[in-house]
Amino acid sequence: MNVDIGNALASVSAPGVSRGSLEALDEQVAAAHERIETGRANREHGYEALNLPDRTDPETIRSAVEPIADADAIITVGIGGSALGAATITDALAGESETEAIYLDNVDPEWVSSRLERLPLERTAINVVSRSGTTAETLANFLVVRDAFESAGVDWTDRTIVTTGDSGPLRDLSDRHDLPSLKVPDGVPGRFSALSSVGLVAPAVCGHDLEALLEGAAAEADSLSGSLFECPAYAYGATTYALDARGAGINAMVPYSESLETSAEWFAQLWAESLGKDDLGQTPVRALGVTDQHSQLQLYRAGPRDKFVTFVTTRQRRDRSIPETDVEDLAYLGDATLGELLEAEFEATEASLAAAGRPNVRIELESVDEYELGGFLYGMEAACVLAGELYGVNTFEQPAVEWAKKATRGLLGGGAFEEAEAVAEKTELRIER
Numbered sequence: 001m002n003v004d005i006g007n008a009l010a011s012v013s014a015p016g017v018s019r020g021s022l023e024a025l026d027e028q029v030a031a032a033h034e035r036i037e038t039g040r041a042n043r044e045h046g047y048e049a050l051n052l053p054d055r056t057d058p059e060t061i062r063s064a065v066e067p068i069a070d071a072d073a074i075i076t077v078g079i080g081g082s083a084l085g086a087a088t089i090t091d092a093l094a095g096e097s098e099t100e101a102i103y104l105d106n107v108d109p110e111w112v113s114s115r116l117e118r119l120p121l122e123r124t125a126i127n128v129v130s131r132s133g134t135t136a137e138t139l140a141n142f143l144v145v146r147d148a149f150e151s152a153g154v155d156w157t158d159r160t161i162v163t164t165g166d167s168g169p170l171r172d173l174s175d176r177h178d179l180p181s182l183k184v185p186d187g188v189p190g191r192f193s194a195l196s197s198v199g200l201v202a203p204a205v206c207g208h209d210l211e212a213l214l215e216g217a218a219a220e221a222d223s224l225s226g227s228l229f230e231c232p233a234y235a236y237g238a239t240t241y242a243l244d245a246r247g248a249g250i251n252a253m254v255p256y257s258e259s260l261e262t263s264a265e266w267f268a269q270l271w272a273e274s275l276g277k278d279d280l281g282q283t284p285v286r287a288l289g290v291t292d293q294h295s296q297l298q299l300y301r302a303g304p305r306d307k308f309v310t311f312v313t314t315r316q317r318r319d320r321s322i323p324e325t326d327v328e329d330l331a332y333l334g335d336a337t338l339g340e341l342l343e344a345e346f347e348a349t350e351a352s353l354a355a356a357g358r359p360n361v362r363i364e365l366e367s368v369d370e371y372e373l374g375g376f377l378y379g380m381e382a383a384c385v386l387a388g389e390l391y392g393v394n395t396f397e398q399p400a401v402e403w404a405k406k407a408t409r410g411l412l413g414g415g416a417f418e419e420a421e422a423v424a425e426k427t428e429l430r431i432e433r
């Protein structure tokens, strides 16, 4: 991936970063890079994620999924980092596969039921994914999916692959039923595990090129260097950190490609859960170009100067002509294609923010294919690790999510948790019709 930070410079936007400030920040980037490289060399928790292009073996994943490789659909039962990486890849590449990839990463009963009812279960595979093996939503959904298969008279054990840690309920289930299984990589937090057994099972069943994904990631890994002026990933991570330090605490992730819509959701977890600590961090907003020009652009161009926009663009895409029209005012469209219209809208939106002095950064991909996608995933992970070093936070833990889990468990009678008692003490001020 390439990055263009020109519209984040102080000469263009407010808040903005001066070239001098970037040069000063580059010294911290160099130190952070040293720390990152040491962490990678020692395979330290979290930093190990940046070794995945070398550590992940596509053959191991492909042979594990071989028994279900002929599936017409694959249900991935997981949540957070155990679903979003795979979903980003299969949604981005959906046009290249006949296999339907769906993700059960919520416990909305109507939604789960409607998804299951639409599937030919006898030709559907299941990948249940959980690093801990104890995530309530994942286990609950797996029990529901298993029951649906049994009720339909389909042997779920023939169609299930488990991705989990060395121990825990899912590992026990896998052993008990002698299911094909893959181990989640040690030292890699879920939100950094897209390029591993956690994120590559559904893409493998969908027939996507795992080697190309990892080659793209490896090329991005090779670009990591001690200067933000030589490394696109670090340029992005450092610039977002510097913009936040100057008041742009909201980062709107706006891919100009429908196939990258899910990547904004993946990015939101990566950025929020890695950097949102010690009263620090940036708020990621999931958005989509051109669509959100008609919903959020007004705020980005004329609202508070507390945000910046990250555009993700692609140079190549399948195109389609816009037919001629007899509507005089729209005649100009008849000479264009949809791709030309999308590009013109992106350039116009990018320029409209710059004209209003609103910071924005462009991430450029050649196209949406496995190689470029692997580079993008890796690049954003490396940018996040760098930003975490600059913020001085613990990028790889997420202690704040535990409170609600304990409260949930207490509310369902899973043990005595003071968090559950706190739920009952909610302050109320109800306004009713």
Ligand SMILES: O=P(O)(O)OC[C@H]1O[C@H](O)[C@H](O)[C@@H](O)[C@@H]1O
Pocket (backbone or CB within 6 Å): 079, 080, 081, 082, 129, 130, 131, 132, 133, 134, 135, 138, 190, 191, 273, 398, 401
């Ligand atoms: O893979 P699992 O152990 O099921 O965890 C799934 C997700 O839930 C956790 O609460 C964390 O917030 C996420 O970082 C993680 O990806």
